[in-house]
Amino acid sequence: MSIIVNDLAKFYGDSKAVDDISFEVHSGExxxxxxxxxxxxxxxxxIITCYLSPNRGSVSVEGYDVLKESLAVRKLVGYLPxxxxxxxxxxxxxxxxxxxxxxxxxxPLIPRRMKDMIEACGLxxxxxxxxxxxxxxxxxxVGLAAAMIHDPKVLILDEPTSGLDPNQIVEIRSLIxxxxxxxxVILSTHILSEVQAACNRVIIINRGKIVADGPIDDLQxxxxxxxxxxxxxxxxxxxxxxxxxxxxxxxxxxxTVSLIEESNNIKKLNIETSSAVDIRRDLFSLCLTKxxxxxxxxxxxxxxxxIFRQLTSDSAK
Amino acid sequence: xxxxxxxxxxxxxxxxxxxSPVAYIVIVVYLAILGWFFVSNLFINxxxxxxxxxxxxxxxxxxxxxxxxxRLISEEKKTGTLELLMTKPxxxxxxxxxxxxxxxxxxFFTLLPTLCYYITIVIIGELDTGAVIGGYxxxxxxGGVFLAISVFGSxxxxxxxxxxxxxxxxxxxxFMLDKILFYLPTSIASILEYISIDYHFSNIxxxxxxxxxxxxxxxxxxxxxxxxTNVLQRRRWA
Numbered sequence: 122m123s124i125i126v127n128d129l130a131k132f133y134g135d136s137k138a139v140d141d142i143s144f145e146v147h148s149g150e151x152x153x154x155x156x157x158x159x160x161x162x163x164x165x166x167x168i169i170t171c172y173l174s175p176n177r178g179s180v181s182v183e184g185y186d187v188l189k190e191s192l193a194v195r196k197l198v199g200y201l202p203x204x205x206x207x208x209x210x211x212x213x214x215x216x217x218x219x220x221x222x223x224x225x226x227x228x229p230l231i232p233r234r235m236k237d238m239i240e241a242c243g244l245x246x247x248x249x250x251x252x253x254x255x256x257x258x259x260x261x262x263v264g265l266a267a268a269m270i271h272d273p274k275v276l277i278l279d280e281p282t283s284g285l286d287p288n289q290i291v292e293i294r295s296l297i298x299x300x301x302x303x304x305x306v307i308l309s310t311h312i313l314s315e316v317q318a319a320c321n322r323v324i325i326i327n328r329g330k331i332v333a334d335g336p337i338d339d340l341q342x343x344x345x346x347x348x349x350x351x352x353x354x355x356x357x358x359x360x361x362x363x364x365x366x367x368x369x370x371x372x373x374x375x376x377t378v379s380l381i382e383e384s385n386n387i388k389k390l391n392i393e394t395s396s397a398v399d400i401r402r403d404l405f406s407l408c409l410t411k412x413x414x415x416x417x418x419x420x421x422x423x424x425x426x427x428i429f430r431q432l433t434s435d436s437a438k
Numbered sequence: 439x440x441x442x443x444x445x446x447x448x449x450x451x452x453x454x455x456x457x458s459p460v461a462y463i464v465i466v467v468y469l470a471i472l473g474w475f476f477v478s479n480l481f482i483n484x485x486x487x488x489x490x491x492x493x494x495x496x497x498x499x500x501x502x503x504x505x506x507x508x509r510l511i512s513e514e515k516k517t518g519t520l521e522l523l524m525t526k527p528x529x530x531x532x533x534x535x536x537x538x539x540x541x542x543x544x545x546f547f548t549l550l551p552t553l554c555y556y557i558t559i560v561i562i563g564e565l566d567t568g569a570v571i572g573g574y575x576x577x578x579x580x581g582g583v584f585l586a587i588s589v590f591g592s593x594x595x596x597x598x599x600x601x602x603x604x605x606x607x608x609x610x611x612x613f614m615l616d617k618i619l620f621y622l623p624t625s626i627a628s629i630l631e632y633i634s635i636d637y638h639f640s641n642i643x644x645x646x647x648x649x650x651x652x653x654x655x656x657x658x659x660x661x662x663x664x665x666x667t668n669v670l671q672r673r674r675w676a
Contacts, residue, residue: 133676170525174674195527202525206518210454222446223526267522 123148123275123305124169128178131164138164140329141178148274151301153316154309156326157433162309163203165326166277169307170200182275196225199273203280203309205264209253213244213263216252217270224271238266241300243292258289265293269300276306282315294319313426327433340428350392350401353417354408357386365390368411372403387416439535443528447536448543451510455544464506465548468498476555486563491552492573492643496580496636500613503584504605506544508598510537510589511666515596520673530670534663538589545581549574569645576642579655580635584609586662593669609635 124146131139139161146152154162167173169180171191179186185193208216217238221231239248242262247255252263261281268276281297282290297308298319310316316323317337325333325340333340356365365388366378374394382389394400401418408415455461475490514520523533559565591605592598615634619627631637635658638651 167521172521172525172674173676192527192529195525198525200522200525202518202521204518206522208450208454208519209517210457219446219450220522220526223443223523223528225527 122146123150123183124307125181126165126169126178127180129165129168129175129180130177131161131168131173132176137329139168139175142326142329142331143178144324144331144334146305146307148305149303150322151298151306151308151320153320153323154307154326155311155313155316155323155429156309157311160326160433161329162326163279166200166279166307166309167202170198170277171195172200172202196271197274199268199271199276201264201268201276201278201281203283205261207252207260207263207267210251212251213239213248213255216263217267220267221270226271234270234272238270241269242266242296257284258286258292261285261289261293262296265296274304276301276304278306278308280309280311282310282312290315313429325429325432332432333428348394348399349421350394350404351381351417351419351421352390352392352404353387353415354390355387355414355416357412357414359386362388368407369404372400372407374398374400389417439529439532443532444536444539447528447533448539451537451540452543455506455540460506460509461544461547464502464544465551468502468548469551471498472552480559486559486565488555488559488565488570488573491555492577495549495577496584496613496639499581499584500606500609502548503541503545503581503609504588504591504602507537507541507585507588507592508601508605509592510541511592511670512594512596512598512601516598520670524670524673531663531667533670534589534593534667538586538663538666541585541589542582545585546578549577549581566645569643572645572647573643575647576639579642579652580639583612583635583655583658583662586659586666587612590662590666590669593666 122145126142126144128141128143129139130137130141142161142165154165156162164173168175168187169182171187171194174188179188181187182194183197185197187194208219211219214235217235218231221234226234239245242265244259244262244266247259247263252260255263261284265278265281268278278297282293285293294315297306301319308315308320320337322336323333323340324331352369354365362380362383366380369375369378369390369392374396375392376395377391377393379391380388381391392400392404399420401420404418405415407413472491472494475494479485479487479490511520514523524530556565556570587608588601588605591608592601594604595601612633612635615630616636619631619634622630632654638654641648641651
């Protein structure tokens with residue numbers, strides 16, 4: 122187990138930023154840390170990286186406790202803070218060199234590590250430029266390169282793609298995925314597609330508490346019990362919607378049928394089932410026996426957006 | 439405390455002093471002001487002495503020490519780079535020490551050109567070398583205290599102007615203590631006299647190096663740096 126968080130709590134004055142959360146991260150896992158702004162993502166990450174000390178509970182990274190063996194933890198962890206702070210008056214090479222030295226990379230290894238990171242993050246053309254002159258995308262790459270300069274076992278990235286344009290987001294994401302193969306990665310974001318694209322597990326946190334934890338597929342299944350199917354059929358004989366609905370409801374597990382659109386003989390329907398049964402075959406054979414022309418049928422998966430909104434809006438009230 | 443960690447922080451800070459206008463402004467302005475006093479004393483009063491260097495420097499340092507150090511920590515707080523620094527395997531004490539030594543080095547480089555005055559005077563007149571050496575040691579110690587206090591001032595806030603003013607206030611108070619003793623009852627006067635920076639400096643400037651003065655300076659430096667370290671450590675519990 123790479124990271125173990127146990128009953129962690131952190132207060133800022135009276136307000137609880139993190140409220141008794143526990144989770145574990147295996148080595149090699151890419152964990153997405155999801156939540157609305159102010160949910161406690163950054164605070165949790167700051168505690169894992171030893172920037173803040175917990176008020177209660179314990180966190181251990183690769184077996185080292187963040188309070189008692191803070192320096193050992195900090196040696197193992199690569200951290201990209203929120204807002205990606207950098208020393209603007211240094212150029213990329215100077216900056217990476219300084220970070221490598223502070224991380225305790227042994228001197229003969231530094232040039233090699235710097236070269237590798239510059240290559241991996243595509244900074245070759247920018248390496249002599251002052252960081253102040255770099256665009257946001259390049260600054261982000263510098264931050265990532267610096268976070269990984271010592272080849273850390275654990276990588277903590279706080280909103281690594283915030284403020285980037287869509288192309289840069291895709292680039293950074295694939296970079297994380299590529300470099301994160303042999304590492305334990307925790308990545309925070311409030312962009313849901315990012316988690317879907319890069320992570321194999323997600324923790325949703327709201328108001329300092331974990332509201333969901335698991336692989337994305339499982340979450341989608343467990344949160345929305347049934348399935349949604351969109352069906353568009355052409356019915357040769359004139360039939361009212363109610364009659365059609367009745368026939369469809371004859372299929373077991375179908376719970377509701379609602380009409381989305383109707384024009385001439387074409388009806389667009391939304392069908393929901395009570396449990397996660399695939400009823401597409403039944404629908405197809407129904408169309409066959411009734412002589413309906415099937416124009417469109419597809420299964421609507423509950424998106425992470427839906428899950429997220431469900432989980433975080435209830436408790437916000 | 440690990441020497442190599444301090445060295446990395448020190449090297450980075452010293453370089454950013456000289457990469458920015460800070461170092462050059464400090465050095466030029468200091469030498470310009472001091473030069474004027476030195477030259478006017480030399481030519482107008484016809485006295486061959488380094489007294490102006492030793493008398494003016496602590497006074498100028500009241501402003502220069504806070505100015506040199508004000509950005510050291512407050513800027514890192516403002517830009518967020520302190521978070522980078524504090525999540526590296528480097529202790530708070532090492533960070534403070536590295537930054538403090540860098541400011542001390544800048545101060546040393548500022549003081550270095552005043553050796554020209556010494557050389558000039560040795561050529562044209564007579565000088566008590568012992569007093570000069572004592573004077574320079576005293577200047578380094580006074581500067582050391584002012585800078586340490588100012589590093590502490592810089593650790594308190596993310597606003598450089600506030601850092602400057604807080605540091606200026608503290609060093610000014612310590613500097614002025616000696617001058618207001620006259621108005622105070624003798625019982626507390628002796629205590630305040632001991633705390634006052636100028637009192638110890640005047641001993642050393644005369645060429646008398648007393649361990650009591652040395653202990654005073656080093657304890658002031660140590661105490662200030664400890665406070666600054668403590669301020670950083672407390673952030674983790676914020």
